[in-house]
Amino acid sequence: MDSAAESRAETAPVTLRDGREDDLPAVIALDARVTGLEKERYWRELYSRRGKELPFLVAEIAGPDGAARLAGFSIGEVRAWEFGSPPCGWVFALTVDPELRLGGIGSRLMDAIAERFREAGVKRMRTMLARDNHLLMAFFRSHGMMAGPYxxxxKELD
Amino acid sequence: MRLQTATRIALYATLELAGNPENQITASAIAEKYGISINHLAKVMRDLGRAGVVESVRGAGGGFRFAGNAKRTTLMDVIQIFENVRGNARAPAREPGEATPAGQALRQVLDEIDAITEATLRSITLDTMFKLIQRQRQDAAGPAPG
Known part of the structure; x- marks a missing residue:
């Protein structure tokens, strides 16, 4: 991250709000930039189901021109009894623009989605990530997440 | 898994110093707090110093100071100074029977365990450890009276 971006992430006010349909192009583009895969149908389908039990949050920051731009997003869902698991909030995605990391935006998204899960009545949240993604795993662990009971x-299907 | 004694001592000393970044702490204070032999600790501190994890402070009182970033330094960063957590992963077969199909199947299972261990140790920073330590303190203190 260049120093200008770092400074912007640390000083510019960040706004969190519920995602809107017109956020989807920027969400899809940021996800594609970070993961290398564009999944438009996936995001639009998730968005269509958003609600109290499927929180979809975006973080915005003022760009150099003063216009709001997407800084990150998180999306999750309360799922119950799959794999025998009592109701639990799953974090499906929590992404921050790589140029704006280390500014606390991810932590704010994490706290916000945890609060939404609490409001939905669940007492536990969960996520899944690649075992070799140590940086992202360290982020979740820094928020108190530990390996769970599952x-x-x-296997590869022949 | 079990850690070697030197590794555990190194982790205690690193946590102690990183948790008090403004202060220099003497080896004898660390040894006393954790019930560690001062001689053993002195050797470990030399290894930690050579690895750049801690630095010694000269002058009145002397002691050591943490030299890294607690939000970036992971348990694995300290552990791998003293031992090879990944075991024999990807190393050529050297135990009897390791080249046989049974030996390779066993190696596959042990590699799975090693990979999970590695992911855990590489993702827990000293800063995260401070939060776990704080939770242990709270659990030990029990619920607040009321």
Whole structure:
């Protein structure tokens, strides 16, 4: 991250709000930039189901021209009884623009989605991520997340 | 998993110093707090110093200071100074039977365990450890009277 971007992330006010349909192009583009995969249908389908149990939050920051620009987003869903698990808030995605990281935006998104899950009546939140993504895992752990009682298993289908 | 004694001592000393970044702390104070042999600790502190994790402070009182960033330094950064957590992963077969299909299947299972261990240790920073320590303190103190 260049120093100008770092300074902007640390000093510019960040606004969190519920996502709107007109945020989707920027959300899809940021996700594609970070993951290398564009998943327009996936995001539009998730957005269509947004609500109390499927919070969709965006973080905005004022750009150099003063116009608001997407700084990050988080989306999750309360799921119940899959794999025998009692109701729990799943964080499906929590992404911050790489140029704006280290400014606390991810932590604000994390706190906000946790609050939405609390309001939806669940007492636990969960996520899943690549085992070798140590940086993202460190972020979630810094927010108190630990390995839970489940483990993911998979196999190649011949 | 079990950590070697030197590794545990190194983690205690690093946590102690990183948790008090403004202060220099003497080896004897750390040794006393954790019930560690001062001789053993002195050797560990030399290794931590050579690795750049801590620095010694000369002058009145002397002691040591943490030299890193607690939000970036992970448990693995300290542990791997003293031991190889990944075991024999990807190393050529050297135990009897390791080259056999049974030995390779066993290696596959052990590698899975090692990979999970590595992911855990690489993702827990000293700063996260401070939060876990604080929670332990609160649990030990029990619920507030009221």
């Amino acid at each position: 483990i993911e298993l998979e």
